[in-house]
Amino acid sequence: MNEExxxxxxxxxxxxxxxxxxxxxxxxxxxxxxxxxxxxxxxxTGKTLGTQISVGLWSGIIISxxxxxxxxxxxxxxxxxxxxxxxxxxxxxxxxxxxITRFYMEPLxxxxxxxxxxxxxxxxxxxxxxxxxxxxxxLGIVWVNxxxxxxxxxxxxxxxxxxxxxxxxxxxxxxxxxxxxxxxGLSILMVASFVxxxxxxxxxxxxxxxxxxxxxxxxxxGLGVCGVSAAVAAAPVVKARGVDMxxxxxxLLLVGVVGLFIFxxxxxxxxxxxxxxxAWAGTGILNSAQVAAAALIFDPHTIETLKVAEIFxxxxxxxxxxxxxxxxxxxxxxxxxxxxxxxxxxGKILVDKFPLFVLGFILMFAFSSTGVFTxxxxxxxxxxxxSFKIDEKKxxxxxxxxxxxxxxxxxxxxxxxVKAALEKLVADKQITSAEQIPLVLKAQDFTxxxxxxxxxxxxxxxxxxxxxTMEMMREYMMWLFAFGLIGLxxxxxxxxxxxxxxxxxxxxxxxxxxxxxxxxxxxWLLIKGSI
Amino acid sequence: MNILVxxxxxxxxxxxxxxxxxxxxxxxxxxxxxxxxxxxxxxxLSDDDCKSMYKIMTNESEKKLAALKDDLSKKGVEMDTAVKxxxxxxxxxxxxxxxxxxxxxVGSHGRHGAKKFLLGSVSSKVVEHAPCxxxxxx
Amino acid sequence: xxxxxxxxxxxKKMEERSLSVFASEKKEDITALIIAFVLAALxxxxxx
Numbered sequence: 001m002n003e004e005x006x007x008x009x010x011x012x013x014x015x016x017x018x019x020x021x022x023x024x025x026x027x028x029x030x031x032x033x034x035x036x037x038x039x040x041x042x043x044x045t046g047k048t049l050g051t052q053i054s055v056g057l058w059s060g061i062i063i064s065x066x067x068x069x070x071x072x073x074x075x076x077x078x079x080x081x082x083x084x085x086x087x088x089x090x091x092x093x094x095x096x097x098x099x100i101t102r103f104y105m106e107p108l109x110x111x112x113x114x115x116x117x118x119x120x121x122x123x124x125x126x127x128x129x130x131x132x133x134x135x136x137x138x139l140g141i142v143w144v145n146x147x148x149x150x151x152x153x154x155x156x157x158x159x160x161x162x163x164x165x166x167x168x169x170x171x172x173x174x175x176x177x178x179x180x181x182x183x184x185g186l187s188i189l190m191v192a193s194f195v196x197x198x199x200x201x202x203x204x205x206x207x208x209x210x211x212x213x214x215x216x217x218x219x220x221x222g223l224g225v226c227g228v229s230a231a232v233a234a235a236p237v238v239k240a241r242g243v244d245m246x247x248x249x250x251x252l253l254l255v256g257v258v259g260l261f262i263f264x265x266x267x268x269x270x271x272x273x274x275x276x277x278x279a280w281a282g283t284g285i286l287n288s289a290q291v292a293a294a295a296l297i298f299d300p301h302t303i304e305t306l307k308v309a310e311i312f313x314x315x316x317x318x319x320x321x322x323x324x325x326x327x328x329x330x331x332x333x334x335x336x337x338x339x340x341x342x343x344x345x346x347g348k349i350l351v352d353k354f355p356l357f358v359l360g361f362i363l364m365f366a367f368s369s370t371g372v373f374t375x376x377x378x379x380x381x382x383x384x385x386x387s388f389k390i391d392e393k394k395x396x397x398x399x400x401x402x403x404x405x406x407x408x409x410x411x412x413x414x415x416x417x418v419k420a421a422l423e424k425l426v427a428d429k430q431i432t433s434a435e436q437i438p439l440v441l442k443a444q445d446f447t448x449x450x451x452x453x454x455x456x457x458x459x460x461x462x463x464x465x466x467x468x469t470m471e472m473m474r475e476y477m478m479w480l481f482a483f484g485l486i487g488l489x490x491x492x493x494x495x496x497x498x499x500x501x502x503x504x505x506x507x508x509x510x511x512x513x514x515x516x517x518x519x520x521x522x523x524w525l526l527i528k529g530s531i
Numbered sequence: 532m533n534i535l536v537x538x539x540x541x542x543x544x545x546x547x548x549x550x551x552x553x554x555x556x557x558x559x560x561x562x563x564x565x566x567x568x569x570x571x572x573x574x575x576l577s578d579d580d581c582k583s584m585y586k587i588m589t590n591e592s593e594k595k596l597a598a599l600k601d602d603l604s605k606k607g608v609e610m611d612t613a614v615k616x617x618x619x620x621x622x623x624x625x626x627x628x629x630x631x632x633x634x635x636x637v638g639s640h641g642r643h644g645a646k647k648f649l650l651g652s653v654s655s656k657v658v659e660h661a662p663c664x665x666x667x668x669x
Numbered sequence: 670x671x672x673x674x675x676x677x678x679x680x681k682k683m684e685e686r687s688l689s690v691f692a693s694e695k696k697e698d699i700t701a702l703i704i705a706f707v708l709a710a711l712x713x714x715x716x717x
Contacts, residue, residue: 164702245588249571372713
């Protein structure tokens with residue numbers, strides 16, 4: 001053990017990251033279009049060089065320092081050692097994998113896809129959604145199932161969930177109140193009906209197929225709420241046996257992984273928008289991390305889908321205690337006849353199973369709605385930031401203003417409020433208040449002309465702004481997600497999936513597919529428009 | 532003589548165990564019973580859930596082994612038990628050398644139900660790699 | 670005796686097997702919250 005502790009791995013990885021950032025920086029400054037920069041040109045990743053350098057520099061410095069420390073003082077017993085020093089090597093390695101997938105593999109496949117398009121007739125990189133998130137997960141799965149995770153990386157992989165949680169909490173800063181209200185309402189409606197529906201369906205199916213009650217209970221929780229974690233949470237309540245848990249976990253993991261790979265391309269094929277897909281992934285996919293993964297595979301470059309899916313996911317997690325209680329009551333009813341009472345402390349379940357990080361998410365939302373993250377005068381409405389300060393750059397073109405005037409004179413605008421808003425727009429030459437936005441956008445309904453519609457959209461876009469703080473937070477949040485999802489891939493092992501078996505697998509597969517298909521049609525046909 | 536048998540909670544494993552007990556009684560051999568708990572923790576599971584899951588599985592195995600031990604001591608068979616985590620095949624192969632077993636008894640397939648595709652992946656691996664003789668119970 | 674030793678070893682292994690560097694779920698959640706706040710504070714400080 002002692003030799004292992006004095007390992008130089010952490011230092012080596014830190015130095016590699018540091019060296020990469022420095023090489024990139026020096027070439028950038030010298031304007032020598034050679035080597036890495038030339039490669040970046042070929043891969044069209046030139047714009048990302050700034051991020052690559054700064055992330056590499058910072059992570060490289062931190063990891064190298066810890067690496068030297070690990071070499072010099074190999075004691076690994078204190079809490080700090082366990083939490084910070086031991087995982088550093090694995091963290092560095094996963095960061096390196098983030099670089100490889102995001103800045104090399106994804107661009108390379110994109111270039112290849114474009115090159116192959118004339119021959120194939122279609123661009124395989126965009127159809128399969130081969131972006132860095134998906135590539136990272138695949139890389140993780142392949143790695144763990146072939147060479148396996150070496151001992152020095154294991155502690156680092158264990159921080160993946162922490163990264164995911166931090167990312168979700170950070171995501172809390174990116175919602176506006178209107179968005180949260182709308183999505184919250186929608187998700188409660190969808191999740192409540194699907195969670196309860198699935199759970200009851202599974203209980204009924206289990207009775208029909210004469211599956212032991214504990215196994216049915218675990219499956220009902222797992223398929224209804226949020227996969228593996230719900231199944232295990234329900235296990236003590238329904239007195240599940242180890243075999244039941246093994247069956248269910250393997251099965252739930254399998255259904256989730258299959259969904260993860262199938263949902264995004266299907267949605268792309270039928271042309272779902274971000275709201276529809278977010279809602280579908282949030283209801284149809286079983287495990288929390290897999291929901292985030294599916295949303296990011298669908299759209300890794302903006303966070304709109306992720307925002308929708310994550311609200312659905314959180315709503316579902318909040319349902320977990322109630323499902324566990326429901327199962328407890330269901331199980332106790334059957335048990336009473338057999339062997340007397342079953343003692344279940346319902347209050348304790350509620351307290352124990354309440355996910356604290358959801359509270360963090362809400363806290364972060366509250367924190368951001370005070371406006372600390374945005375510069376003065378910038379407000380979040382709907383899903384965009386706005387600044388209404390009078391500025392020439394925000395003015396609508398005179399030509400377009402005249403068009404608006406002619407449209408109003410023609411009497412096409414019948415709504416008095418919209419009319420007033422448009423009059424104000426013409427007078428001020430730009431949108432000046434938040435209340436004006438929906439009214440100006442609503443004016444689109446009064447004209448069939450596409451160009452005219454675009455005039456109103458432009459007026460809205462002109463007052464939109466992208467605060468630097470939010471962009472930066474989004475960037476680091478994406479790193480956290482990418483990091484966490486590579487870690488997720490590294491935990492999808494064949495050994496676990498292979499546990500799926502027997503009637504449990506049949507019920508699971510049947511219910512999983514039914515739920516996915518049903519929620520697909522509900523989201524696709526019933527959810528219209530966007531936020 | 533020392534007979535090693537592994538158990539993962541499946542019906543096949545029950546058969547293997549029964550056969551191993553019969554053999555041990557017949558040959559007046561000592562018996563080593565390994566209870567294998569699969570590695571099932573993953574990111575989706577909170578730590579507490581992970582622990583409670585292993586607790587349930589370990590308790591179950593221990594109870595089963597204790598009952599068996601009682602039963603066998605009456606028959607005069609010496610027996611030692613252990614609960615191990617991880618990949619069943621690897622554990623059995625390792626235990627073969629560690630426990631200086633002369634004979635290993637395994638079920639033809641374990642608890643996973645994807646029968647055709649995976650039939651006997653553990654037993655075939657053990658047959659191939661174990662340093663001692665192997666009996667596969669059908 | 671050998672048996673007991675093996676079980677404690679496995680107990681240790683079981684702890685290593687859990688997928689977090691934290692002792693409990695709650696601690697991990699709190700750490701995530703703290704990291705999120707610290708990162709947010711850093712962003713505010715550097716850009717404002």
